[in-house]
Amino acid sequence: MKSDYKNGDAIARKVDALVNEALKTLVPYAPGKPMEELERELGISDSIKLASNESSMGPSPRAVAAIAEALRGLHRYPDGSAYRLVHKIAARLGVGANGIVLGNGSNEIIELVVRGFMLPGDEAVFAHPSFAIYPLVVQAAGGLGVPVPLKDLTHDLPAMARAVTPRTKIVFVCNPNNPTGTAVRKDAFEAFLRDLPDGVLVAVDEAYFEYMDDPQRVDSLQYHDSGKILLTLRTFSKCYGLAGLRIGYGVGHPRLIDYLHRVRQPFNVNWLAQVGALAALDDDAHLRVSVENNREQLARIYKALDAMGVRYTRSQANFLLLHLPGGDGKAVYDRLLRRGVIVRPMDSYDLPGTIRVTVGTPEENTRFLAELGEVIQ
Ligand SMILES: Cc1ncc(COP(=O)(O)O)c(C=O)c1O
Known part of the structure:
Protein backbone atom coordinates (compact mmCIF):
# COMPACT_ATOMS: atom_id res chain seq x y z
CA MET A 1 0.00 0.00 0.00
CA LYS A 2 1.45 3.36 -1.06
CA SER A 3 1.46 6.12 1.53
CA ASP A 4 2.45 9.79 1.63
CA TYR A 5 4.65 9.26 4.69
CA LYS A 6 8.38 9.84 4.15
CA ASN A 7 9.25 6.74 6.17
CA GLY A 8 6.03 5.00 5.25
CA ASP A 9 7.38 1.47 4.85
CA ALA A 10 9.30 1.58 8.12
CA ILE A 11 6.24 2.79 10.01
CA ALA A 12 4.05 0.15 8.32
CA ARG A 13 6.47 -2.55 9.54
CA LYS A 14 6.32 -1.17 13.07
CA VAL A 15 2.52 -1.15 12.97
CA ASP A 16 2.56 -4.77 11.78
CA ALA A 17 4.78 -5.72 14.69
CA LEU A 18 2.45 -3.99 17.14
CA VAL A 19 -1.00 -5.01 15.92
CA ASN A 20 -3.22 -7.63 17.56
CA GLU A 21 -2.03 -10.77 15.73
CA ALA A 22 -5.61 -11.83 14.94
CA LEU A 23 -6.18 -8.77 12.76
CA LYS A 24 -3.45 -9.73 10.27
CA THR A 25 -5.61 -12.42 8.68
CA LEU A 26 -8.97 -10.72 9.20
CA VAL A 27 -10.83 -10.09 5.96
CA PRO A 28 -13.19 -7.15 6.48
CA TYR A 29 -16.93 -7.44 5.90
CA ALA A 30 -17.89 -6.62 2.31
CA PRO A 31 -21.13 -4.63 2.29
CA GLY A 32 -23.54 -4.60 -0.67
CA LYS A 33 -22.49 -2.35 -3.55
CA PRO A 34 -23.81 1.20 -3.03
CA MET A 35 -26.22 2.46 -5.73
CA GLU A 36 -24.25 5.68 -6.14
CA GLU A 37 -21.08 3.76 -6.93
CA LEU A 38 -22.80 1.58 -9.55
CA GLU A 39 -24.50 4.58 -11.15
CA ARG A 40 -21.16 6.40 -11.36
CA GLU A 41 -19.58 3.35 -12.98
CA LEU A 42 -22.36 2.71 -15.49
CA GLY A 43 -23.37 6.32 -16.07
CA ILE A 44 -26.99 5.48 -15.20
CA SER A 45 -29.43 6.95 -12.70
CA ASP A 46 -32.09 4.30 -12.19
CA SER A 47 -30.35 1.45 -10.41
CA ILE A 48 -32.14 -0.56 -7.76
CA LYS A 49 -30.51 -2.08 -4.72
CA LEU A 50 -31.82 -5.38 -3.42
CA ALA A 51 -28.58 -6.29 -1.69
CA SER A 52 -28.60 -5.25 1.97
CA ASN A 53 -31.96 -6.41 3.32
CA GLU A 54 -33.14 -2.88 3.93
CA SER A 55 -36.86 -2.19 4.15
CA SER A 56 -38.27 -1.30 0.75
CA MET A 57 -41.07 0.60 2.47
CA GLY A 58 -38.70 3.28 3.76
CA PRO A 59 -38.65 4.82 7.21
CA SER A 60 -41.73 5.61 9.25
CA ASP A 282 -45.54 4.57 17.81
CA ASP A 283 -46.10 3.94 14.12
CA ASP A 284 -47.73 0.51 14.09
CA ALA A 285 -49.39 1.31 10.77
CA HIS A 286 -46.04 1.71 9.03
CA LEU A 287 -44.72 -1.49 10.54
CA ARG A 288 -47.81 -3.31 9.28
CA VAL A 289 -47.28 -1.92 5.77
CA SER A 290 -43.68 -3.21 5.80
CA VAL A 291 -44.73 -6.67 6.98
CA GLU A 292 -47.63 -6.91 4.54
CA ASN A 293 -45.64 -5.72 1.54
CA ASN A 294 -43.02 -8.30 2.36
CA ARG A 295 -45.54 -11.12 2.65
CA GLU A 296 -47.37 -10.20 -0.56
CA GLN A 297 -44.21 -9.62 -2.54
CA LEU A 298 -42.54 -12.81 -1.35
CA ALA A 299 -45.59 -14.79 -2.49
CA ARG A 300 -45.52 -13.05 -5.82
CA ILE A 301 -41.77 -13.59 -6.28
CA TYR A 302 -42.15 -17.31 -5.46
CA LYS A 303 -44.84 -17.59 -8.13
CA ALA A 304 -42.76 -15.79 -10.75
CA LEU A 305 -39.68 -17.91 -9.96
CA ASP A 306 -41.77 -21.08 -10.20
CA ALA A 307 -42.91 -19.96 -13.62
CA MET A 308 -39.30 -19.31 -14.67
CA GLY A 309 -38.13 -22.63 -13.26
CA VAL A 310 -35.73 -20.96 -10.80
CA ARG A 311 -35.33 -22.75 -7.47
CA TYR A 312 -35.39 -20.78 -4.23
CA THR A 313 -35.47 -21.29 -0.48
CA ARG A 314 -38.68 -20.13 1.20
CA SER A 315 -37.88 -17.24 3.51
CA GLN A 316 -39.01 -16.02 6.91
CA ALA A 317 -37.27 -12.68 6.34
CA ASN A 318 -37.23 -9.82 3.81
CA PHE A 319 -34.80 -11.52 1.44
CA LEU A 320 -34.53 -14.85 -0.27
CA LEU A 321 -31.89 -17.17 -1.62
CA LEU A 322 -32.11 -18.12 -5.29
CA HIS A 323 -30.46 -21.28 -6.61
CA LEU A 324 -29.62 -20.49 -10.20
CA PRO A 325 -29.81 -22.82 -13.14
CA GLY A 326 -26.30 -23.47 -14.38
CA GLY A 327 -25.02 -22.86 -10.86
CA ASP A 328 -23.19 -19.59 -11.46
CA GLY A 329 -24.30 -17.01 -8.92
CA LYS A 330 -21.45 -14.60 -9.54
CA ALA A 331 -22.10 -14.52 -13.30
CA VAL A 332 -25.81 -13.78 -12.79
CA TYR A 333 -24.91 -11.13 -10.19
CA ASP A 334 -22.53 -9.48 -12.70
CA ARG A 335 -25.09 -9.54 -15.49
CA LEU A 336 -27.79 -8.07 -13.26
CA LEU A 337 -25.33 -5.42 -12.10
CA ARG A 338 -24.73 -4.29 -15.67
CA ARG A 339 -28.49 -3.81 -15.94
CA GLY A 340 -28.53 -1.65 -12.82
CA VAL A 341 -29.88 -4.28 -10.43
CA ILE A 342 -27.73 -4.86 -7.35
CA VAL A 343 -28.17 -8.20 -5.56
CA ARG A 344 -25.70 -10.20 -3.49
CA PRO A 345 -23.68 -13.11 -4.86
CA MET A 346 -23.30 -15.81 -2.23
CA ASP A 347 -20.27 -17.65 -3.58
CA SER A 348 -18.10 -16.15 -0.84
CA TYR A 349 -20.57 -17.56 1.71
CA ASP A 350 -19.88 -21.09 0.44
CA LEU A 351 -23.21 -21.10 -1.36
CA PRO A 352 -22.01 -21.37 -4.94
CA GLY A 353 -24.65 -20.93 -7.60
CA THR A 354 -26.83 -18.73 -5.43
CA ILE A 355 -27.70 -15.07 -5.03
CA ARG A 356 -29.47 -13.37 -2.15
CA VAL A 357 -32.14 -10.89 -3.13
CA THR A 358 -33.88 -8.44 -0.83
CA VAL A 359 -37.63 -8.07 -1.28
CA GLY A 360 -38.20 -4.66 -2.87
CA THR A 361 -41.19 -2.49 -3.64
CA PRO A 362 -43.67 -4.00 -6.11
CA GLU A 363 -42.05 -1.92 -8.89
CA GLU A 364 -38.52 -2.96 -7.93
CA ASN A 365 -39.54 -6.60 -7.88
CA THR A 366 -41.17 -6.30 -11.30
CA ARG A 367 -37.92 -4.90 -12.67
CA PHE A 368 -35.78 -7.51 -10.90
CA LEU A 369 -37.91 -10.41 -12.15
CA ALA A 370 -37.91 -9.09 -15.70
CA GLU A 371 -34.13 -8.58 -15.73
CA LEU A 372 -33.51 -11.96 -14.12
CA GLY A 373 -35.71 -13.63 -16.73
CA GLU A 374 -33.57 -12.16 -19.49
CA VAL A 375 -30.26 -12.75 -17.77
CA ILE A 376 -30.80 -16.47 -17.21
CA GLN A 377 -32.14 -17.18 -20.70
C1 LIG B 1 -28.69 -11.45 10.97
C2 LIG B 1 -28.30 -10.02 11.13
N1 LIG B 1 -27.97 -9.58 12.33
C3 LIG B 1 -27.62 -8.31 12.54
C4 LIG B 1 -27.59 -7.42 11.49
C5 LIG B 1 -27.11 -6.04 11.77
O1 LIG B 1 -28.11 -5.15 11.79
P1 LIG B 1 -27.95 -3.71 12.40
O2 LIG B 1 -28.23 -2.78 11.28
O3 LIG B 1 -28.96 -3.66 13.49
O4 LIG B 1 -26.57 -3.55 12.93
C6 LIG B 1 -27.92 -7.83 10.20
C7 LIG B 1 -27.84 -6.89 9.09
O5 LIG B 1 -27.89 -7.22 7.94
C8 LIG B 1 -28.28 -9.17 10.02
O6 LIG B 1 -28.59 -9.65 8.81
Whole structure:
Protein backbone atom coordinates (compact mmCIF):
# COMPACT_ATOMS: atom_id res chain seq x y z
CA MET A 1 0.00 0.00 0.00
CA LYS A 2 1.45 3.36 -1.06
CA SER A 3 1.46 6.12 1.53
CA ASP A 4 2.45 9.79 1.63
CA TYR A 5 4.65 9.26 4.69
CA LYS A 6 8.38 9.84 4.15
CA ASN A 7 9.25 6.74 6.17
CA GLY A 8 6.03 5.00 5.25
CA ASP A 9 7.38 1.47 4.85
CA ALA A 10 9.30 1.58 8.12
CA ILE A 11 6.24 2.79 10.01
CA ALA A 12 4.05 0.15 8.32
CA ARG A 13 6.47 -2.55 9.54
CA LYS A 14 6.32 -1.17 13.07
CA VAL A 15 2.52 -1.15 12.97
CA ASP A 16 2.56 -4.77 11.78
CA ALA A 17 4.78 -5.72 14.69
CA LEU A 18 2.45 -3.99 17.14
CA VAL A 19 -1.00 -5.01 15.92
CA ASN A 20 -3.22 -7.63 17.56
CA GLU A 21 -2.03 -10.77 15.73
CA ALA A 22 -5.61 -11.83 14.94
CA LEU A 23 -6.18 -8.77 12.76
CA LYS A 24 -3.45 -9.73 10.27
CA THR A 25 -5.61 -12.42 8.68
CA LEU A 26 -8.97 -10.72 9.20
CA VAL A 27 -10.83 -10.09 5.96
CA PRO A 28 -13.19 -7.15 6.48
CA TYR A 29 -16.93 -7.44 5.90
CA ALA A 30 -17.89 -6.62 2.31
CA PRO A 31 -21.13 -4.63 2.29
CA GLY A 32 -23.54 -4.60 -0.67
CA LYS A 33 -22.49 -2.35 -3.55
CA PRO A 34 -23.81 1.20 -3.03
CA MET A 35 -26.22 2.46 -5.73
CA GLU A 36 -24.25 5.68 -6.14
CA GLU A 37 -21.08 3.76 -6.93
CA LEU A 38 -22.80 1.58 -9.55
CA GLU A 39 -24.50 4.58 -11.15
CA ARG A 40 -21.16 6.40 -11.36
CA GLU A 41 -19.58 3.35 -12.98
CA LEU A 42 -22.36 2.71 -15.49
CA GLY A 43 -23.37 6.32 -16.07
CA ILE A 44 -26.99 5.48 -15.20
CA SER A 45 -29.43 6.95 -12.70
CA ASP A 46 -32.09 4.30 -12.19
CA SER A 47 -30.35 1.45 -10.41
CA ILE A 48 -32.14 -0.56 -7.76
CA LYS A 49 -30.51 -2.08 -4.72
CA LEU A 50 -31.82 -5.38 -3.42
CA ALA A 51 -28.58 -6.29 -1.69
CA SER A 52 -28.60 -5.25 1.97
CA ASN A 53 -31.96 -6.41 3.32
CA GLU A 54 -33.14 -2.88 3.93
CA SER A 55 -36.86 -2.19 4.15
CA SER A 56 -38.27 -1.30 0.75
CA MET A 57 -41.07 0.60 2.47
CA GLY A 58 -38.70 3.28 3.76
CA PRO A 59 -38.65 4.82 7.21
CA SER A 60 -41.73 5.61 9.25
CA PRO A 61 -42.96 9.11 8.31
CA ARG A 62 -43.40 9.73 12.02
CA ALA A 63 -39.73 8.95 12.61
CA VAL A 64 -38.68 11.29 9.81
CA ALA A 65 -40.81 14.13 11.23
CA ALA A 66 -39.50 13.58 14.76
CA ILE A 67 -35.92 13.60 13.52
CA ALA A 68 -36.46 16.82 11.57
CA GLU A 69 -37.77 18.40 14.75
CA ALA A 70 -34.83 17.08 16.79
CA LEU A 71 -32.16 18.51 14.49
CA ARG A 72 -32.12 21.73 16.47
CA GLY A 73 -30.75 19.85 19.46
CA LEU A 74 -27.68 18.50 17.69
CA HIS A 75 -25.25 20.60 19.72
CA ARG A 76 -26.10 18.49 22.78
CA TYR A 77 -24.80 15.05 23.63
CA PRO A 78 -27.58 12.49 23.58
CA ASP A 79 -29.01 10.98 26.75
CA GLY A 80 -26.38 8.32 27.38
CA SER A 81 -28.92 6.11 29.15
CA ALA A 82 -31.55 6.67 26.41
CA TYR A 83 -34.08 6.68 29.24
CA ARG A 84 -37.24 7.19 27.19
CA LEU A 85 -36.42 4.69 24.47
CA VAL A 86 -35.18 2.02 26.85
CA HIS A 87 -38.33 2.33 28.96
CA LYS A 88 -40.54 2.25 25.91
CA ILE A 89 -38.91 -0.89 24.52
CA ALA A 90 -38.99 -2.51 27.96
CA ALA A 91 -42.71 -1.76 28.38
CA ARG A 92 -43.42 -3.15 24.90
CA LEU A 93 -41.58 -6.38 25.62
CA GLY A 94 -42.79 -6.72 29.21
CA VAL A 95 -39.29 -6.72 30.68
CA GLY A 96 -37.51 -4.38 33.09
CA ALA A 97 -35.55 -1.40 31.75
CA ASN A 98 -32.44 -2.93 33.32
CA GLY A 99 -32.84 -5.83 30.90
CA ILE A 100 -32.24 -3.69 27.80
CA VAL A 101 -29.05 -2.39 26.21
CA LEU A 102 -29.11 -0.26 23.06
CA GLY A 103 -26.47 -0.39 20.37
CA ASN A 104 -25.25 1.45 17.30
CA GLY A 105 -27.14 -1.15 15.28
CA SER A 106 -27.61 -4.64 16.70
CA ASN A 107 -24.18 -5.17 15.17
CA GLU A 108 -22.71 -3.26 18.08
CA ILE A 109 -24.39 -5.56 20.59
CA ILE A 110 -22.64 -8.48 18.87
CA GLU A 111 -19.36 -6.66 19.46
CA LEU A 112 -20.22 -5.83 23.06
CA VAL A 113 -21.05 -9.39 23.97
CA VAL A 114 -17.89 -10.74 22.35
CA ARG A 115 -15.73 -8.05 23.95
CA GLY A 116 -17.42 -8.49 27.29
CA PHE A 117 -17.38 -12.27 27.48
CA MET A 118 -14.57 -13.67 25.35
CA LEU A 119 -10.85 -13.74 26.00
CA PRO A 120 -8.25 -14.81 23.42
CA GLY A 121 -8.53 -18.55 22.92
CA ASP A 122 -12.19 -18.72 23.93
CA GLU A 123 -14.61 -20.21 21.44
CA ALA A 124 -17.86 -19.05 19.87
CA VAL A 125 -20.12 -21.41 17.95
CA PHE A 126 -22.19 -20.21 15.00
CA ALA A 127 -23.82 -21.70 11.94
CA HIS A 128 -22.17 -21.61 8.54
CA PRO A 129 -23.11 -19.88 6.36
CA SER A 130 -24.69 -17.32 8.61
CA PHE A 131 -24.30 -13.62 9.36
CA ALA A 132 -20.73 -12.83 8.33
CA ILE A 133 -20.11 -10.51 11.26
CA TYR A 134 -19.96 -13.24 13.94
CA PRO A 135 -16.68 -14.80 12.79
CA LEU A 136 -15.12 -11.39 12.17
CA VAL A 137 -15.89 -10.00 15.59
CA VAL A 138 -14.79 -13.22 17.29
CA GLN A 139 -11.52 -13.28 15.34
CA ALA A 140 -10.81 -9.62 16.10
CA ALA A 141 -11.11 -10.45 19.81
CA GLY A 142 -8.58 -13.27 19.46
CA GLY A 143 -11.35 -15.82 19.90
CA LEU A 144 -11.83 -19.00 17.96
CA GLY A 145 -14.90 -19.22 15.74
CA VAL A 146 -16.43 -22.69 15.50
CA PRO A 147 -18.60 -22.82 12.38
CA VAL A 148 -21.21 -25.59 12.26
CA PRO A 149 -22.51 -26.33 8.74
CA LEU A 150 -26.19 -25.74 8.08
CA LYS A 151 -28.29 -28.84 7.50
CA ASP A 152 -30.81 -28.45 4.68
CA LEU A 153 -29.88 -24.75 4.73
CA THR A 154 -31.14 -24.47 8.35
CA HIS A 155 -29.28 -24.29 11.67
CA ASP A 156 -28.24 -27.76 12.76
CA LEU A 157 -28.97 -27.10 16.42
CA PRO A 158 -28.10 -30.58 17.74
CA ALA A 159 -24.68 -30.30 16.06
CA MET A 160 -24.23 -26.80 17.44
CA ALA A 161 -24.95 -28.03 20.97
CA ARG A 162 -22.42 -30.83 20.44
CA ALA A 163 -19.82 -28.29 19.25
CA VAL A 164 -19.79 -26.63 22.67
CA THR A 165 -16.60 -27.29 24.65
CA PRO A 166 -15.41 -26.04 28.04
CA ARG A 167 -13.86 -23.09 26.13
CA THR A 168 -17.14 -22.04 24.52
CA LYS A 169 -18.48 -18.73 25.77
CA ILE A 170 -21.12 -17.85 23.19
CA VAL A 171 -23.38 -19.67 20.75
CA PHE A 172 -24.93 -17.43 18.09
CA VAL A 173 -28.27 -18.50 16.68
CA CYS A 174 -29.27 -16.35 13.71
CA ASN A 175 -33.03 -16.67 13.40
CA PRO A 176 -34.11 -16.25 10.67
CA ASN A 177 -30.72 -17.00 9.24
CA ASN A 178 -29.00 -14.55 6.96
CA PRO A 179 -28.36 -15.45 4.10
CA THR A 180 -30.74 -18.42 3.77
CA GLY A 181 -33.92 -16.88 5.26
CA THR A 182 -34.62 -20.16 7.06
CA ALA A 183 -35.77 -20.24 10.69
CA VAL A 184 -35.47 -22.79 13.45
CA ARG A 185 -38.73 -24.06 14.86
CA LYS A 186 -39.93 -24.10 18.44
CA ASP A 187 -39.47 -27.80 19.10
CA ALA A 188 -35.90 -27.74 17.72
CA PHE A 189 -35.02 -24.63 19.74
CA GLU A 190 -36.45 -26.07 22.95
CA ALA A 191 -34.51 -29.30 22.47
CA PHE A 192 -31.38 -27.24 21.82
CA LEU A 193 -31.78 -25.33 25.06
CA ARG A 194 -32.23 -28.61 26.91
CA ASP A 195 -29.15 -30.16 25.27
CA LEU A 196 -26.91 -27.15 25.70
CA PRO A 197 -24.36 -27.45 28.49
CA ASP A 198 -24.87 -24.88 31.24
CA GLY A 199 -22.74 -21.79 31.47
CA VAL A 200 -22.80 -20.81 27.80
CA LEU A 201 -24.35 -17.60 26.54
CA VAL A 202 -26.88 -18.03 23.72
CA ALA A 203 -27.16 -14.91 21.57
CA VAL A 204 -30.29 -15.19 19.45
CA ASP A 205 -30.04 -12.73 16.59
CA GLU A 206 -33.60 -11.82 15.64
CA ALA A 207 -32.85 -8.96 13.22
CA TYR A 208 -35.74 -10.09 10.98
CA PHE A 209 -38.11 -11.12 13.77
CA GLU A 210 -41.00 -8.85 12.76
CA TYR A 211 -41.21 -10.45 9.31
CA MET A 212 -41.65 -14.01 10.56
CA ASP A 213 -45.07 -15.54 10.04
CA ASP A 214 -44.56 -19.22 10.78
CA PRO A 215 -46.90 -20.24 13.66
CA GLN A 216 -43.91 -22.26 14.92
CA ARG A 217 -41.71 -19.16 15.00
CA VAL A 218 -39.37 -18.84 17.94
CA ASP A 219 -39.63 -15.71 20.07
CA SER A 220 -36.49 -16.16 22.15
CA LEU A 221 -37.81 -13.75 24.81
CA GLN A 222 -40.15 -16.56 25.85
CA TYR A 223 -37.15 -18.61 26.95
CA HIS A 224 -35.31 -16.07 29.09
CA ASP A 225 -36.51 -17.88 32.19
CA SER A 226 -35.42 -21.31 30.95
CA GLY A 227 -32.36 -21.36 33.19
CA LYS A 228 -29.97 -20.76 30.28
CA ILE A 229 -28.18 -17.46 29.65
CA LEU A 230 -30.03 -15.83 26.76
CA LEU A 231 -29.45 -12.60 24.92
CA THR A 232 -32.02 -11.57 22.31
CA LEU A 233 -30.84 -9.16 19.61
CA ARG A 234 -33.29 -7.02 17.66
CA THR A 235 -32.97 -4.01 15.42
CA PHE A 236 -34.68 -0.98 13.94
CA SER A 237 -32.69 -1.48 10.71
CA LYS A 238 -34.96 -3.95 8.96
CA CYS A 239 -38.73 -3.88 9.32
CA TYR A 240 -38.68 -0.42 10.93
CA GLY A 241 -36.73 0.94 7.97
CA LEU A 242 -34.13 2.85 10.00
CA ALA A 243 -30.89 1.16 8.89
CA GLY A 244 -29.17 4.50 8.27
CA LEU A 245 -29.71 5.61 11.87
CA ARG A 246 -27.87 2.62 13.31
CA ILE A 247 -29.93 1.46 16.27
CA GLY A 248 -30.65 -1.95 17.69
CA TYR A 249 -30.96 -3.52 21.12
CA GLY A 250 -30.20 -6.51 23.27
CA VAL A 251 -32.51 -8.02 25.88
CA GLY A 252 -31.26 -10.22 28.68
CA HIS A 253 -30.90 -10.83 32.38
CA PRO A 254 -30.05 -7.57 34.19
CA ARG A 255 -26.66 -8.95 35.26
CA LEU A 256 -25.72 -9.75 31.68
CA ILE A 257 -27.01 -6.38 30.46
CA ASP A 258 -25.08 -4.61 33.22
CA TYR A 259 -21.83 -6.07 31.88
CA LEU A 260 -22.67 -5.02 28.33
CA HIS A 261 -23.26 -1.46 29.55
CA ARG A 262 -19.77 -1.51 31.06
CA VAL A 263 -18.11 -2.09 27.69
CA ARG A 264 -20.19 0.28 25.60
CA GLN A 265 -19.32 3.90 24.85
CA PRO A 266 -21.20 6.34 27.10
CA PHE A 267 -23.01 7.85 24.07
CA ASN A 268 -23.10 4.84 21.75
CA VAL A 269 -26.58 5.61 20.39
CA ASN A 270 -26.88 9.02 18.80
CA TRP A 271 -29.65 11.48 19.52
CA LEU A 272 -31.41 11.22 16.15
CA ALA A 273 -31.44 7.44 16.39
CA GLN A 274 -33.09 7.63 19.80
CA VAL A 275 -35.70 10.11 18.59
CA GLY A 276 -36.36 8.20 15.36
CA ALA A 277 -36.72 4.85 17.09
CA LEU A 278 -39.09 6.32 19.71
CA ALA A 279 -41.36 7.70 16.99
CA ALA A 280 -41.14 4.52 14.90
CA LEU A 281 -42.38 2.48 17.87
CA ASP A 282 -45.54 4.57 17.81
CA ASP A 283 -46.10 3.94 14.12
CA ASP A 284 -47.73 0.51 14.09
CA ALA A 285 -49.39 1.31 10.77
CA HIS A 286 -46.04 1.71 9.03
CA LEU A 287 -44.72 -1.49 10.54
CA ARG A 288 -47.81 -3.31 9.28
CA VAL A 289 -47.28 -1.92 5.77
CA SER A 290 -43.68 -3.21 5.80
CA VAL A 291 -44.73 -6.67 6.98
CA GLU A 292 -47.63 -6.91 4.54
CA ASN A 293 -45.64 -5.72 1.54
CA ASN A 294 -43.02 -8.30 2.36
CA ARG A 295 -45.54 -11.12 2.65
CA GLU A 296 -47.37 -10.20 -0.56
CA GLN A 297 -44.21 -9.62 -2.54
CA LEU A 298 -42.54 -12.81 -1.35
CA ALA A 299 -45.59 -14.79 -2.49
CA ARG A 300 -45.52 -13.05 -5.82
CA ILE A 301 -41.77 -13.59 -6.28
CA TYR A 302 -42.15 -17.31 -5.46
CA LYS A 303 -44.84 -17.59 -8.13
CA ALA A 304 -42.76 -15.79 -10.75
CA LEU A 305 -39.68 -17.91 -9.96
CA ASP A 306 -41.77 -21.08 -10.20
CA ALA A 307 -42.91 -19.96 -13.62
CA MET A 308 -39.30 -19.31 -14.67
CA GLY A 309 -38.13 -22.63 -13.26
CA VAL A 310 -35.73 -20.96 -10.80
CA ARG A 311 -35.33 -22.75 -7.47
CA TYR A 312 -35.39 -20.78 -4.23
CA THR A 313 -35.47 -21.29 -0.48
CA ARG A 314 -38.68 -20.13 1.20
CA SER A 315 -37.88 -17.24 3.51
CA GLN A 316 -39.01 -16.02 6.91
CA ALA A 317 -37.27 -12.68 6.34
CA ASN A 318 -37.23 -9.82 3.81
CA PHE A 319 -34.80 -11.52 1.44
CA LEU A 320 -34.53 -14.85 -0.27
CA LEU A 321 -31.89 -17.17 -1.62
CA LEU A 322 -32.11 -18.12 -5.29
CA HIS A 323 -30.46 -21.28 -6.61
CA LEU A 324 -29.62 -20.49 -10.20
CA PRO A 325 -29.81 -22.82 -13.14
CA GLY A 326 -26.30 -23.47 -14.38
CA GLY A 327 -25.02 -22.86 -10.86
CA ASP A 328 -23.19 -19.59 -11.46
CA GLY A 329 -24.30 -17.01 -8.92
CA LYS A 330 -21.45 -14.60 -9.54
CA ALA A 331 -22.10 -14.52 -13.30
CA VAL A 332 -25.81 -13.78 -12.79
CA TYR A 333 -24.91 -11.13 -10.19
CA ASP A 334 -22.53 -9.48 -12.70
CA ARG A 335 -25.09 -9.54 -15.49
CA LEU A 336 -27.79 -8.07 -13.26
CA LEU A 337 -25.33 -5.42 -12.10
CA ARG A 338 -24.73 -4.29 -15.67
CA ARG A 339 -28.49 -3.81 -15.94
CA GLY A 340 -28.53 -1.65 -12.82
CA VAL A 341 -29.88 -4.28 -10.43
CA ILE A 342 -27.73 -4.86 -7.35
CA VAL A 343 -28.17 -8.20 -5.56
CA ARG A 344 -25.70 -10.20 -3.49
CA PRO A 345 -23.68 -13.11 -4.86
CA MET A 346 -23.30 -15.81 -2.23
CA ASP A 347 -20.27 -17.65 -3.58
CA SER A 348 -18.10 -16.15 -0.84
CA TYR A 349 -20.57 -17.56 1.71
CA ASP A 350 -19.88 -21.09 0.44
CA LEU A 351 -23.21 -21.10 -1.36
CA PRO A 352 -22.01 -21.37 -4.94
CA GLY A 353 -24.65 -20.93 -7.60
CA THR A 354 -26.83 -18.73 -5.43
CA ILE A 355 -27.70 -15.07 -5.03
CA ARG A 356 -29.47 -13.37 -2.15
CA VAL A 357 -32.14 -10.89 -3.13
CA THR A 358 -33.88 -8.44 -0.83
CA VAL A 359 -37.63 -8.07 -1.28
CA GLY A 360 -38.20 -4.66 -2.87
CA THR A 361 -41.19 -2.49 -3.64
CA PRO A 362 -43.67 -4.00 -6.11
CA GLU A 363 -42.05 -1.92 -8.89
CA GLU A 364 -38.52 -2.96 -7.93
CA ASN A 365 -39.54 -6.60 -7.88
CA THR A 366 -41.17 -6.30 -11.30
CA ARG A 367 -37.92 -4.90 -12.67
CA PHE A 368 -35.78 -7.51 -10.90
CA LEU A 369 -37.91 -10.41 -12.15
CA ALA A 370 -37.91 -9.09 -15.70
CA GLU A 371 -34.13 -8.58 -15.73
CA LEU A 372 -33.51 -11.96 -14.12
CA GLY A 373 -35.71 -13.63 -16.73
CA GLU A 374 -33.57 -12.16 -19.49
CA VAL A 375 -30.26 -12.75 -17.77
CA ILE A 376 -30.80 -16.47 -17.21
CA GLN A 377 -32.14 -17.18 -20.70
C1 LIG B 1 -28.69 -11.45 10.97
C2 LIG B 1 -28.30 -10.02 11.13
N1 LIG B 1 -27.97 -9.58 12.33
C3 LIG B 1 -27.62 -8.31 12.54
C4 LIG B 1 -27.59 -7.42 11.49
C5 LIG B 1 -27.11 -6.04 11.77
O1 LIG B 1 -28.11 -5.15 11.79
P1 LIG B 1 -27.95 -3.71 12.40
O2 LIG B 1 -28.23 -2.78 11.28
O3 LIG B 1 -28.96 -3.66 13.49
O4 LIG B 1 -26.57 -3.55 12.93
C6 LIG B 1 -27.92 -7.83 10.20
C7 LIG B 1 -27.84 -6.89 9.09
O5 LIG B 1 -27.89 -7.22 7.94
C8 LIG B 1 -28.28 -9.17 10.02
O6 LIG B 1 -28.59 -9.65 8.81
